Amino acid sequence: MAPSTSKGQYLHGPKTLVLEERPLSVPGADEVQIAIRSTTLCGSDVHYYTYHRNGSIQVKEPLCGGHEAAGEIIAVGSNIAGLQIGDHVAIESGVACSNCKKCSKGQYNVCPDLRFRSSGASFPHFQGTLQEYVNHPAAWCHKLPSSLSFNDGALLEPLSVCIHAVRKAKMQKGDTCLVFGAGAVGLLSAAVAKIEFGSKVVIADIDPGRIDFAIREGFADVGFCVTPERGQNIEEKFALARAVATEIGKREWSTGEPVGKFEVVLECTGVESCVQASIYAADSGGKVVLIGMGTATQTWPISELTGREIDIVSVWRYAHCYPRAVEIMESMASKGLAPDARKIVTHRFSGLDSIPEAYATAAKTKDEESKLVIKTVVNL
Structure with missing residues (x-):
C-alpha cells in the first residue's frame, strides 16, 4: 500500500529545522513515487540552511532541502x-515546462517556468528530497544500472553540472585547465576535464587540505594554495589577481615545464577575486567558465578580456547531461575509471533525525576530528 504521508526536515529559518509529516498524494498519471534513499548536500542547501536565502533568492515558506x-x-x-x-532511479530535480521556446531548442535548464527541488526561486516552493517520499515526473527520472549505488545516483546531479560546464567551454583534447575551488564542484569539474579531454589540471584553493586531496586522488596534476588578500581599491584588487595568476603560471608540470596560461579556466567559487585571477590566468583566445555562484555584482578587467579575446562563458545547472553522467559513473564503479568521483563523499549520515547534523557538517571544511569535509550524504 502506497504511503499517504511523508516525513521530512523543513527549514523554518536560519539553522532552524522542523521534522514535519505532510500529506502525500498518489502519483499522477505521468509520475512515479520514489522512496528517497540518498541525498548528497549541495552548497546551495547549506546557504539556505545558514542564511534562509541563497544569494538574492529568499525562502518564502518552510523549505525541505x-x-x-x-x-x-x-x-x-x-x-x-x-x-x-522496484527500479532504482536518480532524480533530475529541475522540471521544465517542455513547451516553451527554450525547451524546444533543448535549453530546458533556462526554461522560464522551470521548477527545481529545494530552490526558493519558484513559489510555492518545489520541496526537496530530505524527506521519505516524493512524487516526481517519470520523464525526469533516470534508471540506475545495477553497478551503481544510491549514493552514486545522488552524485549524478553535481556531476551533470560539471559535464554541462565543460561542454559549454568547447574544450579540445589536451587543453590545459585551471580550476578555482577544490570543493565538490571543482573536483568534479577537474575530473570531467581529465576524463573527457585528457586535460592537465591545476587546482587552486585557500584550503591546503583540499588541494592535497585533489592531488592525492588524481583530480589534479598541480595544486596552488591561494593566500587570501583584500585590496583596498579596484587597482589593488586587479594587481593582486594578476599576481595570483602569475604565480600559478610559474608552477611546473611533472615534465618540469612551467604551466603558463590556460586554454580553459573553470571558476567554481564565484568569488570576485578568483574570477579576476581567472581572467588573467586564461591564455589569449581562451575561456573562463563561470560555474560557482558567489558575489552577485563584480568588477572585471574588461580590457584584459577584449585585448586578448578571452571568452566569458556562463552556465546554469545542466541540460541533457544525465545519460553521460551515468556512463561516467558506471565506468568508475565497474571499470576503475579515474579519478573516482565517489571519493568526494567524506561524511555519511543515516535517518531523518541526522539531517541537522548533516547540514552543520556540510557547512564546515573540517569536522570535529579535523577530518576533511567535502561532500556529505544522508541515507534514508
Missing part, C-alpha cells in the same frame, strides 16, 4: 512505460 538524490520507485502512474516498481 535536497536535490542531489536517488531512490527506489514504490508506485507508478497510469501512463508510465519504461519504469516499474
Whole structure:
C-alpha cells in the first residue's frame, strides 16, 4: 500500500529545522513515487540552511532541502512505460515546462517556468528530497544500472553540472585547465576535464587540505594554495589577481615545464577575486567558465578580456547531461575509471533525525576530528 504521508526536515529559518509529516498524494498519471534513499548536500542547501536565502533568492515558506538524490520507485502512474516498481532511479530535480521556446531548442535548464527541488526561486516552493517520499515526473527520472549505488545516483546531479560546464567551454583534447575551488564542484569539474579531454589540471584553493586531496586522488596534476588578500581599491584588487595568476603560471608540470596560461579556466567559487585571477590566468583566445555562484555584482578587467579575446562563458545547472553522467559513473564503479568521483563523499549520515547534523557538517571544511569535509550524504 502506497504511503499517504511523508516525513521530512523543513527549514523554518536560519539553522532552524522542523521534522514535519505532510500529506502525500498518489502519483499522477505521468509520475512515479520514489522512496528517497540518498541525498548528497549541495552548497546551495547549506546557504539556505545558514542564511534562509541563497544569494538574492529568499525562502518564502518552510523549505525541505535536497536535490542531489536517488531512490527506489514504490508506485507508478497510469501512463508510465519504461519504469516499474522496484527500479532504482536518480532524480533530475529541475522540471521544465517542455513547451516553451527554450525547451524546444533543448535549453530546458533556462526554461522560464522551470521548477527545481529545494530552490526558493519558484513559489510555492518545489520541496526537496530530505524527506521519505516524493512524487516526481517519470520523464525526469533516470534508471540506475545495477553497478551503481544510491549514493552514486545522488552524485549524478553535481556531476551533470560539471559535464554541462565543460561542454559549454568547447574544450579540445589536451587543453590545459585551471580550476578555482577544490570543493565538490571543482573536483568534479577537474575530473570531467581529465576524463573527457585528457586535460592537465591545476587546482587552486585557500584550503591546503583540499588541494592535497585533489592531488592525492588524481583530480589534479598541480595544486596552488591561494593566500587570501583584500585590496583596498579596484587597482589593488586587479594587481593582486594578476599576481595570483602569475604565480600559478610559474608552477611546473611533472615534465618540469612551467604551466603558463590556460586554454580553459573553470571558476567554481564565484568569488570576485578568483574570477579576476581567472581572467588573467586564461591564455589569449581562451575561456573562463563561470560555474560557482558567489558575489552577485563584480568588477572585471574588461580590457584584459577584449585585448586578448578571452571568452566569458556562463552556465546554469545542466541540460541533457544525465545519460553521460551515468556512463561516467558506471565506468568508475565497474571499470576503475579515474579519478573516482565517489571519493568526494567524506561524511555519511543515516535517518531523518541526522539531517541537522548533516547540514552543520556540510557547512564546515573540517569536522570535529579535523577530518576533511567535502561532500556529505544522508541515507534514508
